[in-house]
Amino acid sequence: MTPLRTHTWMLGPALALSLLACDSGTSGRSLPADATPDARAVQTDAAPPTPDADRPPAPDLDAAPPVDLDAAPPIERDATEVPPDAGMAADAAVVEDAARAADGQLPPDALQPDAAPPVRPDRTTAVFATDRLHTVEITVDENDLAALENDRENRVPCDIVFDGIELPNSGIRQKGGIGSVSSLAAKPGFSIKFDQFDDDQDLYGLEKLVLNNAIQDRTLLHEHIGLELSRRLGIPAQRTAHAIVRLNGHAYGIFVVVESVDGDFLRRWFGEDQDDGNLYEGPCCADFVYDIPHMELKDEEDGRLRDDLEALAAVVRDTSDADFPEAVEAKLDIRNFILGYAFDAAVRHWDGYAYNVNNHYIYHRPADDRFVFMPHGMDQILQDVGFNPFDGPNGRLAQRIREIPRYDALFAEAIRHIATDVWDVDFVRDRAEAVRRVLSQAPRGEPNVERDLAWFEESLPFVINDFAARKAVLLNSLGQRPAPPDPPPAPACTPADFAGRNYLFCNEIIDADTAAARCADAGGLLAWPEDAADQQFLVDNAPALSGGDAWIGVDDRANEGDWRRANGAPADFTAWGDGRPNGAQDQNCVMLDFALGGGWNDRDCAELHPFVCRLP
Numbered sequence: 001m002t003p004l005r006t007h008t009w010m011l012g013p014a015l016a017l018s019l020l021a022c023d024s025g026t027s028g029r030s031l032p033a034d035a036t037p038d039a040r041a042v043q044t045d046a047a048p049p050t051p052d053a054d055r056p057p058a059p060d061l062d063a064a065p066p067v068d069l070d071a072a073p074p075i076e077r078d079a080t081e082v083p084p085d086a087g088m089a090a091d092a093a094v095v096e097d098a099a100r101a102a103d104g105q106l107p108p109d110a111l112q113p114d115a116a117p118p119v120r121p122d123r124t125t126a127v128f129a130t131d132r133l134h135t136v137e138i139t140v141d142e143n144d145l146a147a148l149e150n151d152r153e154n155r156v157p158c159d160i161v162f163d164g165i166e167l168p169n170s171g172i173r174q175k176g177g178i179g180s181v182s183s184l185a186a187k188p189g190f191s192i193k194f195d196q197f198d199d200d201q202d203l204y205g206l207e208k209l210v211l212n213n214a215i216q217d218r219t220l221l222h223e224h225i226g227l228e229l230s231r232r233l234g235i236p237a238q239r240t241a242h243a244i245v246r247l248n249g250h251a252y253g254i255f256v257v258v259e260s261v262d263g264d265f266l267r268r269w270f271g272e273d274q275d276d277g278n279l280y281e282g283p284c285c286a287d288f289v290y291d292i293p294h295m296e297l298k299d300e301e302d303g304r305l306r307d308d309l310e311a312l313a314a315v316v317r318d319t320s321d322a323d324f325p326e327a328v329e330a331k332l333d334i335r336n337f338i339l340g341y342a343f344d345a346a347v348r349h350w351d352g353y354a355y356n357v358n359n360h361y362i363y364h365r366p367a368d369d370r371f372v373f374m375p376h377g378m379d380q381i382l383q384d385v386g387f388n389p390f391d392g393p394n395g396r397l398a399q400r401i402r403e404i405p406r407y408d409a410l411f412a413e414a415i416r417h418i419a420t421d422v423w424d425v426d427f428v429r430d431r432a433e434a435v436r437r438v439l440s441q442a443p444r445g446e447p448n449v450e451r452d453l454a455w456f457e458e459s460l461p462f463v464i465n466d467f468a469a470r471k472a473v474l475l476n477s478l479g480q481r482p483a484p485p486d487p488p489p490a491p492a493c494t495p496a497d498f499a500g501r502n503y504l505f506c507n508e509i510i511d512a513d514t515a516a517a518r519c520a521d522a523g524g525l526l527a528w529p530e531d532a533a534d535q536q537f538l539v540d541n542a543p544a545l546s547g548g549d550a551w552i553g554v555d556d557r558a559n560e561g562d563w564r565r566a567n568g569a570p571a572d573f574t575a576w577g578d579g580r581p582n583g584a585q586d587q588n589c590v591m592l593d594f595a596l597g598g599g600w601n602d603r604d605c606a607e608l609h610p611f612v613c614r615l616p
Contacts, residue, residue, distance in 0.1 A: 122268065123204040127162070127241070127257065130434060133441040134243035134257055136211060137161040138172065138190070142248075148174065149184045155196050162203055171196025175210065182213055187252050187448070189213040190245070191260075208260035211245055213252075217379035218455035219463050220254060220439075225431055226347055226378035229422060235340050236269045236363075236374045242438055244449065253448035254439065254456075261361050261374065262298075270365060277364035278308055281376075284351075284358040289313045289396040290509055290608040295362075308364050312371055316397050317509070317608075324404055333365070333372045338407060340373050341398050342414030345389035346423070346474055347381040354398040382466045386473055389415050390481050412481060419474035428467040432460055493522070493613070494545040498537040503527055504613040505545030512589040515551045515611035516566065525566035526553030527614035535575045538612060539598030546610035553614065554590040554600070556581075563590070566614075576600045 127134075137160070140148055144156040155171030171193040174184075182188045190211040194201045203209065214220055220242065230237035238259035245255045259265055266275040279298040286294040292310050315327045328334060344352045352375060353360040359377030364370075390412075393399055401407040439456060442449050491508035504522060506515070516526050529535040529552070542550045553566030554574075563571040563581075577599025581587070591609050593601035603609075 124206050124259075124264070124268070126204050127206060127209070128239040128259065130241055130438065132163075132241075133254075133438050134163055134241055135161075136243050136245045136255070136257075138192075138245070138247045140172065140248060145184065148172065155191075155193055157197060158192075160192060160194070162209075165203065167194050167201060167203060169197045170194045170201070182215060184247075187213045187215060189255075206260075206264055208262050208264070210258040210260055211243070212256040212258050212379075214254070214256055214379065214452075218452075219459040220256060220452070220456050221432055221435060221460075221463050222381045223378040224256065224435065225428060225463075225467075226349065226381050227375065228431065229347075230340070230343060230375050230378075233339050233343060233418070233422060235336060235343065236265075236372060238265065238376075242435065244442060251443075251446040251448055254442065254452040261376070266363065270363075270367065274366050277366045278304055278306075279364075280309060280362045282353060282358065282360045282362065285356055287357045287394075287396050288362065289316045293604060293606060309362065309371075316400055321404055324400060325406060328400075331370055333368075333370050334407070337373050337397065338401060338410050339414055340375060341393070341401060342389070342411055342418060344375070345387075345393075346415060346418045347378070347470075348384050348387040349375070349378055349381050350383065350387075351377060351380050353395045354393040355395070357395050382463075382470060385466050385469050388480075389474060389477055412478070415474060416478055419471060419478065423467070423471045423474065425464070425468045425471060429464050432463055436460065493518075496541055496545065499530075499534065501534075502615040503538075503541075504615065505541055505550070505610075506613065507545070507547045507610050509547075509608045509610055511608055512551050512555070512605040512611075515609075516553075518611070519553075519566075519613035522613055522615065524613045524615035526551060527612040528553040528565040528567075528571065529573060529575065531573050532575070535573075535598075538592060542592050542598070542610070542612060543594060546612060549594055549601075549609050550592050551609050551611035552590055552592060552600075555588050555605070556602075557588045557605070560585055560588075574600060 139159040140156060144158075147154070147156050152174050155173040158170050158172040160167040160170045160172075173191050174182075175189045175191040192209045192211065193207065194203050194209070195207045212223075217223065224240050224242075227237040227240060231239075238261060240259070241257045243255050243257045245252050261279070261281075263275045266277075266279070280288070281296040281298070282288060283294070283296060288295050288309060290313070292306050292313060295306070295309065297304055297306060312328075312331045315324070315331055319327045341354045343349070344354045349359075350356055351358050353373065359375070361374040361376055363372045363374060365372050392402065401411055436456075439453060442453060444450065491506070493504040493506040493508075496503050496505060502524075504519070504524070506518065508515075508518065510518070512526075519526050527538065529538055538550075538552065542548070554563055554571050555566075556563045558564065563574065565571050575598075577593055577596025580593075580596070580600060581602035583602040583604070587602040587604050589603055589605040590600050591603055591607075592598050592612075593603075
């Protein structure tokens with residue numbers, strides 16, 4: 001049996017964090033790339049979309065200097081490390097060691113972190129085997145191509161052949177978020193559901209599969225390696241492999257085959273009876289702490305409620321520093337979260353929860369009634385090799401971790417553990433070479449395949465160089481660690497006068513109804529501008545005194561489209577931002593929106609923002 005590597009790291013017994021390097025190299029998650037379905041729309045030189053303005057630019061592959069690997073810090077490899085291709089043996093090791101723990105031969109806390117690893121091997125490992133280049137042949141009726149192109153929500157019928165296994169009458173739709181969205185004329189990503197039209201159909205037990213196009217990661221390696229290392233830390237993360245994908249005979253190129261985060265995934269990680277908790281996906285770019293409706297709750301149409309996540313958000317948002325540890329640990333697997341946040345900082349996963357409130361899953365685990373965070377979308381890691389992992393995060397939960405000395409110390413220890421025990425440049429080099437061998441199996445002569453192979457070969461040295469350079473940065477950061485950031489100020493209201501009227505600019509982040517109640521408690525109403533001068537006064541002061549976007553006293557809740565001030569009078573002066581109002585019946589309250597230059601924006605009254613009061 002391949003021995004299982006475990007790590008225990010602690011700052012005193014009460015602060016222990018147990019880490020488990022638990023998964024095999026036959027797993028590894030995915031990334032996104034660009035290509036076409038029929039001969040009428042072939043684009044062999046399709047370039048990836050231009051990155052958004054707020055996204056860090058891709059590295060200049062021609063200008064990046066090579067790193068002297070011989071000069072990099074020596075790597076002490078763990079003699080008991082699970083080999084990258086241990087496959088079923090590694091999962092069997094988990095089962096055997098778990099049995100030994102149950103018999104009292106191993107301390108259970110040292111073996112299993114709260115976010116437990118897969119409990120046993122299963123047939124799905126064949127789908128994510130990393131020793132072969134998989135083939136995915138998709139056939140869609142010509143009459144359904146328009147729907148496949150234009151409808152990103154509903155699947156159309158298709159026939160799938162995966163590595164020679166026929167799966168007729170499956171369902172397919174295009175997928176892709178900001179930056180990775182494409183079209184059938186370029187290189188689309190796909191979401192496949194094998195049991196869409198046949199409840200009994202699956203692929204080795206899998207009901208769903210994702211084919212990522214990798215248009216934001218020409219290396220085809222970042223997410224593959226990032227999620228592999230996540231799993232080795234004991235963080236629940238998807239498995240990946242690589243495949244040639246064809247639609248109606250047209251080769252789109254090389255894709256990353258990605259495990260879907262669904263019931264199959266949850267059962268594999270948490271157990272056969274642990275798949276019925278609420279599963280949330282966090283799309284870009286609003287924090288669940290302040291915007292619960294923004295989160296995508298899976299199977300919400302079945303009557304699921306969001307009160308569990310609302311309770312966690314309330315703890316993060318409202319609990320004092322003194323009470324925070326006890327309150328948050330009752331609702332959150334804190335070890336899982338700190339490890340995941342530290343790993344995001346280590347690999348500079350700028351597009352995850354901690355730094356961009358994007359690309360994450362939150363699962364309410366039935367076993368202990370607590371939430372587990374899971375990574376997603378790691379295709380853009382290591383774009384800033386010199387990033388200081390102790391720089392402040394943007395996700396409010398990550399900020400609170402840094403504000404509590406106990407947790408900030410654990411975060412620093414997690415960075416140390418990752419840098420010294422997990423950051424294995426030899427492993428990265430071996431994994432990259434293994435992918436090179438797999439991709440060498442690709443059929444030659446197909447333009448999009450040739451394009452992807454060229455991009456991979458061009459990028460490969462930089463991936464290894466970046467991982468080597470990043471290790472030194474992480475080690476150096478531990479000796480130059482800055483003081484933790486100051487906590488945000490307690491909620492407060494600042495008075496200000498204008499044109500004979502008295503205002504309160506309040507920085508408490510709350511929904512519109514609660515804001516109105518706060519103003520009433522102060523003897524006033526939510527403020528409204530009488531004219532352009534009032535509007536400019538509010539715009540000039542809200543960023544500094546309230547902290548940004550702010551509720552004002554205008555709504556159309558009584559009658560759609562009839563905008564009224566908080567005193568019931570018609571809003572005969574308005575200052576709508578460009579294209580607003582645009583929310584119809586689900587957006588009935590108004591805020592100053594500084595993404596619109598301080599113009600008015602109609603928003604859901606349940607959203608959480610600062611506010612401005614008007615006093616008598």
